[in-house]
Amino acid sequence: MNKLLLIVGGSTLVYFCLAMLMAVIPGYELSKTPPGPGVEPLSALQAEGRDVYVAEGCSYCHTQQVRPLAQDKIFGRPSAAGDFAYQTPELLGSERTGPDLTNIGVRQPSEVWQYIHLYNPRAVVPQSIMPSFSWLFDVVDALPPGEAAVPLPLAYAPRTGKVVPTQKAKALMAYLMSLKQAPLPAGQGGAMAATATPAAASGAATATAAASAPAAAGFDPAKGAALYTANCSACHQATGEGLPGAFPPLKGNAAVNDDDPTLHIHTVLHGAHGVVIGGVTYPSPMPPFASQLSDDDIANIIDHERSSWGNHGKPVTAAQVAAERAKGN
Amino acid sequence: MQDGISLHHAASDDTDDRALASIFAAYTVSATFWLLFATAIGVLLAFKFGAPDFARGAWLTFGRLRPIHTNATFYGWASLGLVGVSYYVVARSSGTQLYSKTLAWWGLALFNIAAVAGTIALDLGYNAGDLEYREWPWPIRIIFLAALVVTGWNLVATVAQRSTEEIYLSNWYILGGVLWTCIIAIVAVLPWYQYGLGQVAVSGFYMHNAVGLWFTPLALGIFYYALPKLLNRPIYSYALGVFAFWTNLVFYPIIGSHHFLFSPLPWWLQTTAIVFSVAMLVPVWGGSANYLLTMRGRVRDMIHSYALLFIFVAVVNYLLSSTQGTLEAFRSLQEIWHLTNFTVGHSHWTMYGFVTFAVWGGVYAMLPLATGKSAGRLGLALHFWMAVVGGTIYVLSLSIGGTVQGLDWVHGLPFIQSVVDMQTYWVWRGVGGTLMFLSHIVFGWNVWRMTYGRQGNAASPVLAPATEELA
Secondary structure (H helix, E strand, O other), X not given: OHHHHHHHHHHHHHHHHHHHHHXXXXXXXXXXXXXXXXXXXXXXXXXXXXXXXHHOOHHHOOOOOOOOOHHHHHHOOOOOHHHHXXXXXXXXXXXXXXXXXXXXXXXXXXXXXXXXXXXXXHHOOOOOOOOOOHHHXXXXXXXXXXXXXXXXXXXXXXXXXXXXXXXXXXXXXHHHHHOOOOOOOOOHHHHHHHHOOHHHHHHHHHHHHHHHOOOOOOOOHHHHHHHHHXXXXXXXXXXXXXXXXXXXXXXXXXXXXXXXXXXXXXHHHHOEOOEEEOOEEEOOXXXXXXXXXXXXXXXXXHHHHHHOOOOOOOOOOHHHHHHHHHHOO | OOHHHHOOOOOOOHHHHHHHHHHHHHHHHHHHHHHHHHHHHHHHHHHHHHOOOOOOOHHHOHHHHHXXXXXXXXXHHHHHHHHHHHHHHHHHHOOOOOOOHHHHHHHHHHHHHHHHHHHHHHHOOOOOOOOOXXXXXXXXXXXXXXXXXXXXXXXXXXXXXXXXXXXXXXXXXHXXXXXXXXXXXXXXXXXXXXXXXXXXXXXXXXXXXXXXXXXXXXXXXXXXXXXXHHHOOOOOOHHHHHHHHHXXXXXXXXXXXXXXXXXXXXXXXXXXXXXXXXXXXXXXXHHHHHHHHHOOOOOOHHHHOHHHHHHHHHHHHHHHHHHXXXXXXXXXXXXXXXXXXXXXXXXXXXXXXXXXXXXXXXXHHHHHHHHOOOOOHHHHHHHHHHHHHHHHHHHHHHHHHHHHHHHHHHOOOOHHHHHHHXXXXXXXXXXXXHHHHHHHHHHHHHHHHHOOOOOOOOOOOOOOOOHHHHO
């Protein structure tokens, strides 16, 4: 019996102590991490939306953690401890089959796009393998007062009726739109970078250097196409045709073909909302890219748009983008 | 010290033998059902990567089926399979009968109730928070905890009434594994101290400990019984086994945070996890060396015993996949591999190549001894080769694909490019997964023949002692 007590009891005691040391005490202490400046608790609707996010297992393909690595820069600034104060359950995730959603409310603020994408992701991103969440929508014959139908492309719409989001979809949308990183106070960004590995830090430094570097040499078609795919094609589509009634076409677009690029550059830098293009009003907002893309990147995107799909706008330079950026919004 | 395993269970009689055999058989059949269910879901999930609009709808959506697949594999298949074999190993190596048959049947019922309820809850969208391997709602996890407590009680009491002086090494691992896992389950389920970032720390601890201090010790304990039994020779070094036991216990609980490298978890927690991930090489290499050296000189004879072949593959995969785990914990490699499908390849290498093969080895080694019925030679060969080839294709395709995926990100390609580039590898994963699933159907057939069905023509899994050892 003594031997049994020694082996089983002894090892269990050791394990109990290690569990306290590695899980319970760090868990307890870190639970007290105060919210960062600007980090707000979720509203009732947003919390309901997070329950939908959990129930449908979104977290198995989408992370909510931006690492201090160069390749994560596209998803936002590195996550800070204070970002998670109101995140229970934590949804950091372990796989990124789809993109990180930490800052999706900023990166893709168009609810129209999000609804189309939830109904069937392939309607806006043909290569996507995300499941369709069509059961979060109702198909109705007549729109309830105050409701707008989701403007699905014909190929993805039900044969009859109009598609409207259910309460669950609206809650999920409220949650997704709440995923916006609060800006870090000055100085704290440096602290984050200091925790990165040398490789990551130098990667970030290279990226910063690229952003602040003087205009690089001219239009790089390959780079322009890649940047367009990464930042623009979800709405404006690879064909440049947009989605009828939802996202404006760039093909044959007056601003894109105008020799004066001011409006084109201004729109990419600062976004747009509720504009009329070709006689159609587009209520869906376009996000600003000024803080995410360098002048050179934006010039490459604009030149890609001006030279594709039969467009023939005059190319722009990074210097022109810089000048427009200097004017502010 | 090896007396335990060759000693005839003086304290038991035929009725006890039959009762132990029927408990072992029932656990194995039940585990086999969960294996078939979980991997059928797995194949469906693999298919969805190529055809995302196949089997649409809330109940069949990826995000609900994925935790059903992992939890059914963990808490249905592997847990029931290992506990069934463990009951046999603990009773036999202690030279006694089982402390309580009733408790064993209660345990089987509780494990199954938890797994059924957990599966239904997840499919209805009652997910406790997408926190890996603790997705079941808390009342269901309490049922699982009850199953663990019942099992631990029964096993400890069985060893307490042993007829041997020593406690054989297998029982160290098995009893330890069950009792430590009770602590893990309690730590994970108590909600009052884990919020936000604090919960991240607990998740890191939990998701690795649920694997490494539950499945690993039980599988290793089974090796320590099965190898000497099947090879008819003592374990190479008893002391090395004891050393690996304590180092595994002390190092393993510390490495969990390597799942959250580069996260806002405190840097000391992440670095400590990396250091101890390297330290894990000590028990892993020590333990693997012990098993391989026990097999020394007998590898050629092992083709006469599929039970030994399964265990051999499990040991090799334990060594390789655990070493891979250490490599993955380095920051430089995590920069590329973390969050990619490489991790999925790793988890299948460990849970399939190591743990699942260990259960199969244990079942094929001991179920025929318990029931007196063997499987067929054809069934054993089909199961072994389809599982080995399928598993290899699975792990290779996701390891290569995951590396491509990670490099796509590092090179700053548009995100969707990483999805497009994975398509070929996901097809191969599906091919591997389908072979694996087919092998499980054959396993089900083999289990049937070893338990309730008509017995097959395979020889005894136990090898005769080597000729020089007879002399």
